[in-house]
Amino acid sequence: MKTRVEYSSKLMSMKATLSVIGCGYLGATHAACMSSLGFSVIGVDTDPTKVAMLSRGELPFYEPGLDTLLAQEVASGRLTFTTDFASLADIDIHFICVGTPQSKDSLAADLTYVKSAVEAIAPYLKDGALVVGKSTVPVGTAQSLRERLEQLAPQADLAWNPEFLREGFAIEDTLRPNRLVVGVTNDRTEEILKDVYEPILALGTPWIRADLPTAELVKVAANSFLATKISFINAMAEVCEAAGGDVTVLAKAIGYDPRIGSRFLQAGIGFGGGCLPKDIRAFMARAQELGAEQALEFLREIDAINLRARQRVIDVVRGDLSDDLTQYKIAVLGATFKPDSDDVRDSPALDISAQLHAAGAHVVVHDPKGIEPARKRFPDLTFAESVNECVKDADLILHLTEWKEYRALDPVLIAGLVKSKLIIDGRNALDRELWRSAGWKFHALGRSD
Numbered sequence: 068m069k070t071r072v073e074y075s076s077k078l079m080s081m082k083a084t085l086s087v088i089g090c091g092y093l094g095a096t097h098a099a100c101m102s103s104l105g106f107s108v109i110g111v112d113t114d115p116t117k118v119a120m121l122s123r124g125e126l127p128f129y130e131p132g133l134d135t136l137l138a139q140e141v142a143s144g145r146l147t148f149t150t151d152f153a154s155l156a157d158i159d160i161h162f163i164c165v166g167t168p169q170s171k172d173s174l175a176a177d178l179t180y181v182k183s184a185v186e187a188i189a190p191y192l193k194d195g196a197l198v199v200g201k202s203t204v205p206v207g208t209a210q211s212l213r214e215r216l217e218q219l220a221p222q223a224d225l226a227w228n229p230e231f232l233r234e235g236f237a238i239e240d241t242l243r244p245n246r247l248v249v250g251v252t253n254d255r256t257e258e259i260l261k262d263v264y265e266p267i268l269a270l271g272t273p274w275i276r277a278d279l280p281t282a283e284l285v286k287v288a289a290n291s292f293l294a295t296k297i298s299f300i301n302a303m304a305e306v307c308e309a310a311g312g313d314v315t316v317l318a319k320a321i322g323y324d325p326r327i328g329s330r331f332l333q334a335g336i337g338f339g340g341g342c343l344p345k346d347i348r349a350f351m352a353r354a355q356e357l358g359a360e361q362a363l364e365f366l367r368e369i370d371a372i373n374l375r376a377r378q379r380v381i382d383v384v385r386g387d388l389s390d391d392l393t394q395y396k397i398a399v400l401g402a403t404f405k406p407d408s409d410d411v412r413d414s415p416a417l418d419i420s421a422q423l424h425a426a427g428a429h430v431v432v433h434d435p436k437g438i439e440p441a442r443k444r445f446p447d448l449t450f451a452e453s454v455n456e457c458v459k460d461a462d463l464i465l466h467l468t469e470w471k472e473y474r475a476l477d478p479v480l481i482a483g484l485v486k487s488k489l490i491i492d493g494r495n496a497l498d499r500e501l502w503r504s505a506g507w508k509f510h511a512l513g514r515s516d
């Protein structure tokens with residue numbers, strides 16, 4: 068039986084060839100960015116429609132700047148896409164970027180795609196090939212995949228290199244990340260990865276070598292911390308409402324303490340998206356399997372505070388209108404889970420819209436980029452192509468995703484379109500004084516007056 072091959076970093080510095088398995092948000096970004104660094108990259112995905120689009124240089128989702136980068140890299144000939152795993156036979160390094168969604172029947176992550184990616188590439192791994200996991204996985208997954216690879220393809224090695232990219236900043240976070248973390252089991256693998264990321268390291272990017280479990284944990288720990296920060300400020304918002312305080316002033320004041328920091332203290336309807344909610348749940352599920360559930364008990368509360376924020380905004384709506392919402396038109400500004408994205412996965416904005424619709428209100432939703440994905444998820448909701456159409460004759464405007472264009476709205480002009488000058492800012496992002504001076508009744512989460 069062959070043993071794990073001794074890698075030569077010299078060989079790799081001659082420009083390794085790369086593959087990216089799974090061409091969704093993470094994979095398409097990684098493939099285009101690595102190609103832009105001069106690597107020859109093959110992206111593999113099992114969805115032929117997605118592969119056909121990407122091969123034409125068309126991005127199947129919205130991410131600022133990525134459409135241009137993708138088109139440019141495909142045109143350069145360095146970046147290609149395929150559904151055929153056999154095309155990977157000559158590739159040196161394979162990045163696994165498939166999704167790990169929440170399981171249908173539990174809090175745990177569904178590892179089907181990660182496991183099948185490893186099974187699918189194993190027959191094509193050449194001597195010395197390196198498999199690098201980037202997907203967010205429960206701690207222990209990398210080790211078990213490494214053991215599986217040992218059986219299927221002992222000539223290859225496996226490392227874990229979590230990504231921290233934010234939607235809306237995907238290129239920036241990939242090419243100029245605030246750190247690179249690699250989970251490796253030997254020096255040579257680390258050297259190969261250092262070679263690959265050499266242009267990024269040359270920018271002075273911190274490099275952290277870890278063992279496999281620590282590398283996996285770094286990702287979920289970072290997301291848990293961010294989720295905790297958001298739920299912390301939303302808990303303060305609840306207290307401010309009860310005590311007559313203003314959470315925006317409170318956040319500003321505590322944020323000046325550098326130990327606390329001002330970022331991720333924006334109170335509102337809470338976090339959503341494809342990462343934070345499912346990652347904290349999967350982390351709790353994994354901790355339970357490891358017998359460490361008590362350590363992460365607080366994450367249950369973080370999740371609960373987050374979901375409560377959605378309910379709190381609905382309570383404000385009922386307080387402003389009536390318990391019976393059937394007579395009212397509510398204009399919702401924003402469907403995506405955050406601005407500069409068309410992602411509506413676990414979007415608080417869309418969840419609130421759907422709940423108000425289910426309560427009998429006539430809900431009309433606008434979003435600059437997310438209407439089509441939102442319509443797919445909630446076909447019963449009404450969508451408007453423009454803000455003016457959305458707010459026309461509305462009894463209430465609900466601002467739920469802080470797109471730049473909503474912050475730029477002129478309250479005087481909008482006043483001429485609505486039935487009642489009533490607005491609730493679910494993101495604490497609008498200029499309250501500006502709206503009030505135009506005669507609007509303005510409410511926001513965590514601000515009592």
Ligand code: UDX
Nearest residue numbers: 230231232233234331332333337338339340342404405
């Ligand atoms: C997150 C992590 O930031 C990123 O490092 C990881 O790789 C993937 O998950 P992302 O899902 O793109 O990135 O969104 P992020 O910018 O973290 O925002 C998450 C949610 O929190 C959004 O719904 C946002 O509206 C909300 N949020 C963020 C707040 O409610 N308040 C804040 O102060 C910040």
